Amino acid sequence: MIRTQDLIKHYVLGGETIRALDGVSIGIEEGESVAILGPSGSGKSTLMHLLGGLDTPTGGTIEVDGARLGELPEPALARYRNEKVGFVFQSYNLQPHLTAIENVELPLKLRGTERKERRALALERLAEVGLKDRAGHRPTELSGGQRQRVSIARALVGGPHFVLADEPTGNLDTKTGQEIVDLFLRLNREKKLTLVVVTHNPELAALMGRSIALRDGKVA
Amino acid sequence: MRASDYLEEIVWSFRKQKLRTFLTATGIGIGSFALAIMVGLGEGLQSYIDSQIKAFGNPRVVMVFPEVAKQGQKFLDQLKQVGQPAEELTEEDERQKKNSRGGLWISAEQADALRAIPGVESVAPFVGLEIDGIRLAAAPNEAEMPWYRVDFGTLTSNPIMGALTAGRLPAAVSSASDASGAEEECVLSPQYARSFGALGDKDPSGGRARKGDASWLVGREVELRVAKLSNVASKFVFRDPTKYKSERRTFRARVVGLAEESPLSRVVFASLPLGREMARYQSQNPELLSEEKIGFQAIVRVAATADPKKVKDEIRKLGLVAQSTEEQLQQVSQVFLVLDSFLTVFGLLALVVATFGIVNTLLMAITERTREIGVMKALGATRSTVRRLFAVEAAAIGLVGGAGGALFAILVGLAGNVIAQRFPVAAALKGYSVFVFPWWLVLGSIAFATLVGALAGIYPANRAARLDPIDALRHE
Numbered sequence: 163m164i165r166t167q168d169l170i171k172h173y174v175l176g177g178e179t180i181r182a183l184d185g186v187s188i189g190i191e192e193g194e195s196v197a198i199l200g201p202s203g204s205g206k207s208t209l210m211h212l213l214g215g216l217d218t219p220t221g222g223t224i225e226v227d228g229a230r231l232g233e234l235p236e237p238a239l240a241r242y243r244n245e246k247v248g249f250v251f252q253s254y255n256l257q258p259h260l261t262a263i264e265n266v267e268l269p270l271k272l273r274g275t276e277r278k279e280r281r282a283l284a285l286e287r288l289a290e291v292g293l294k295d296r297a298g299h300r301p302t303e304l305s306g307g308q309r310q311r312v313s314i315a316r317a318l319v320g321g322p323h324f325v326l327a328d329e330p331t332g333n334l335d336t337k338t339g340q341e342i343v344d345l346f347l348r349l350n351r352e353k354k355l356t357l358v359v360v361t362h363n364p365e366l367a368a369l370m371g372r373s374i375a376l377r378d379g380k381v382a
Numbered sequence: 383m384r385a386s387d388y389l390e391e392i393v394w395s396f397r398k399q400k401l402r403t404f405l406t407a408t409g410i411g412i413g414s415f416a417l418a419i420m421v422g423l424g425e426g427l428q429s430y431i432d433s434q435i436k437a438f439g440n441p442r443v444v445m446v447f448p449e450v451a452k453q454g455q456k457f458l459d460q461l462k463q464v465g466q467p468a469e470e471l472t473e474e475d476e477r478q479k480k481n482s483r484g485g486l487w488i489s490a491e492q493a494d495a496l497r498a499i500p501g502v503e504s505v506a507p508f509v510g511l512e513i514d515g516i517r518l519a520a521a522p523n524e525a526e527m528p529w530y531r532v533d534f535g536t537l538t539s540n541p542i543m544g545a546l547t548a549g550r551l552p553a554a555v556s557s558a559s560d561a562s563g564a565e566e567e568c569v570l571s572p573q574y575a576r577s578f579g580a581l582g583d584k585d586p587s588g589g590r591a592r593k594g595d596a597s598w599l600v601g602r603e604v605e606l607r608v609a610k611l612s613n614v615a616s617k618f619v620f621r622d623p624t625k626y627k628s629e630r631r632t633f634r635a636r637v638v639g640l641a642e643e644s645p646l647s648r649v650v651f652a653s654l655p656l657g658r659e660m661a662r663y664q665s666q667n668p669e670l671l672s673e674e675k676i677g678f679q680a681i682v683r684v685a686a687t688a689d690p691k692k693v694k695d696e697i698r699k700l701g702l703v704a705q706s707t708e709e710q711l712q713q714v715s716q717v718f719l720v721l722d723s724f725l726t727v728f729g730l731l732a733l734v735v736a737t738f739g740i741v742n743t744l745l746m747a748i749t750e751r752t753r754e755i756g757v758m759k760a761l762g763a764t765r766s767t768v769r770r771l772f773a774v775e776a777a778a779i780g781l782v783g784g785a786g787g788a789l790f791a792i793l794v795g796l797a798g799n800v801i802a803q804r805f806p807v808a809a810a811l812k813g814y815s816v817f818v819f820p821w822w823l824v825l826g827s828i829a830f831a832t833l834v835g836a837l838a839g840i841y842p843a844n845r846a847a848r849l850d851p852i853d854a855l856r857h858e
Contacts, residue, residue: 211852214760216759216760216851216852216855217852236764236765237764237765237766240759240762240763240764240765240767241762241764243759243760243761243762244761244762245762249760249761251855255753255756255757255760255855256757257754257757258754259394259397259398260394268758268761269761269762271383271384271387272383272758272761272762272763272767273762274383274384276384277384277386316761320762
């Protein structure tokens with residue numbers, strides 16, 4: 163479902179070219195749970211940005227469901243992020259002025275879904291992550307674990323092809339982190355959710371079906 | 383995003399930054415207020431003048447002036463003389479001095495030529511002069527009445543401003559030769575009825591004047607006091623014309639009609655023979671207004687079937703200047719139009735200055751909300767969505783400020799209109815509102831503030847749209 167071929171990403175920083183990704187070819191199938199593992203500077207964040215359609219490669223190709231991301235114009239890439247990808251961030255990135263359910267609704271709002279329909283869908287997802295009774299709370303009124311659940315519900319609400327989680331347990335204590343991982347694995351198991359977790363934590367990576375280790379911009 | 387969602391986002395944004403949004407909108411509001419109040423002031427003047435044009439302007443009454451162009455040339459020649467050695471006095475100079483009232487006439491020949499123009503209904507000479515004072519001629523059993531001032535001199539033939547409210551016009555005399563048999567008659571403004579009627583016990587109106595009834599004046603005789611020209615000149619120095627010790631003469635005239643009350647002046651319209659007699663006395667020139675020189679100006683009435691424009695063109699071909707009373711008032715109106723545009727420019731400037739506030743507010747908001755923008759982009763917001771979001775927010779600030787400013791301008795204007803009525807000048811100008819706010823001005827200034835807001839939003843909105851989502855997500 164996801165294929166990268168000789169993926170290259172170079173940055174120029176202070177006159178120096180940084181080879182963040184240097185010929186990465188990976189494949190991820192539907193329903194898989196995959197960890198992209200590597201220390202900081204290995205290129206895993208860059209790979210995540212490219213897979214998520216937040217950035218475009220310098221060379222090589224990314225294909226998701228037959229569509230080549232590198233060739234998509236900006237609006238199409240935005241639609242790709244909206245429809246095919248569910249982002250989960252380490253620091254949750256919830257909109258502070260919105261309630262939990264409004265945060266979950268956001269991808270559907272951007273898509274132009276009617277208010278009633280998107281509210282129902284958002285409530286369903288919140289129930290799925292066990293936060294139905296917190297729908298009206300703002301992020302500041304929620305615990306870290308609850309915030310991450312809201313962001314998972316937000317990632318799921320649009321029915322994405324895969325969820326891209328960047329250090330999803332990085333800001334949580336061990337117990338809460340475990341709960342989040344359990345939630346991910348349950349969704350993977352029960353809903354056949356394709357899961358790509360980017361982490362430097364080998365323990366978290368070990369819980370995924372498969373690990374892709376990166377080092378210095380290459381698959382190790 | 384749906385339109386309602388944009389609206390929701392803006393309401394959120396406003397709520398989040400209440401004070402900042404309020405202050406920015408206030409800036410726009412002040413601009414919008416300045417624009418609305420300035421244009422409202424201009425509109426007040428304009429609508430008053432328009433009402434005067436409607437009431438007194440008549441496209442079929444054409445004033446004809448003798449070669450004014452030559453007068454302009456004379457003035458320019460005089461300007462050239464400034465600072466130069468004196469020139470020899472010519473015969474022409476002496477002639478002009480003798481006919482000291484400008485020396486410009488409508489000749490009988492020209493009057494005949496005017497009459498010959500197709501579409502000209504009548505040609506009447508016009509004589510204007512300074513009358514110093516007017517009083518009601520005392521009846522045999524009455525005591526002597528006091529003198530009153532006259533605003534403008536006499537005009538002959540037709541009261542060209544407004545209509546008659548009572549009586550009839552003075553005997554219409556169209557050429558000098560008819561003058562001998564004509565009566566000495568006049569039409570007055572009804573204000574004189576009030577002046578003459580304010581004499582307490584001696585009130586000749588028997589109290590009618592106090593009730594606003596001026597018709598008693600019709601049929602009474604008035605005395606008109608005219609001073610010799612040298613005294614007219616001194617009038618500009620000594621402002622009390624009723625107290626001249628120098629040579630003057632009193633003329634009698636019967637009031638045959640009352641003119642519509644004119645807000646600007648108290649007028650005396652005398653019949654042509656009377657006017658001529660007074661003018662000859664005033665100028666000390668018995669040749670003034672002879673059969674050859676019929677008047678200072680002429681009043682041409684255009685037949686209802688003819689095109690006034692064509693008639694005027696024909697008059698101009700005779701080397702004369704033609705202007706309808708409507709055009710004369712329109713010229714005044716144009717002066718105000720220029721004034722109006724100046725006022726408008728100041729209002730616009732205030733609004734433009736306020737746009738910098740919007741730019742600043744939005745740039746700050748974007749810096750603060752960089753991360754939120756990054757999240758929205760990650761979740762699928764396109765550049766144009768982000769751009770629209772901020773552009774609409776800018777327009778909304780403009781709209782809110784514009785509406786507030788326009789509303790405030792209306793309140794201030796209405797209050798100003800009430801206060802202005804306490805001042806005699808405004809009260810005397812009947813039907814004059816200092817501030818007038820037509821619907822197009824209210825909607826226009828709000829729309830303009832909105833547009834200006836949207837324009838101010840272009841740069842910040844583009845900046846927000848161009849934010850790199852990865853950088854934005856990293857932003858603290």
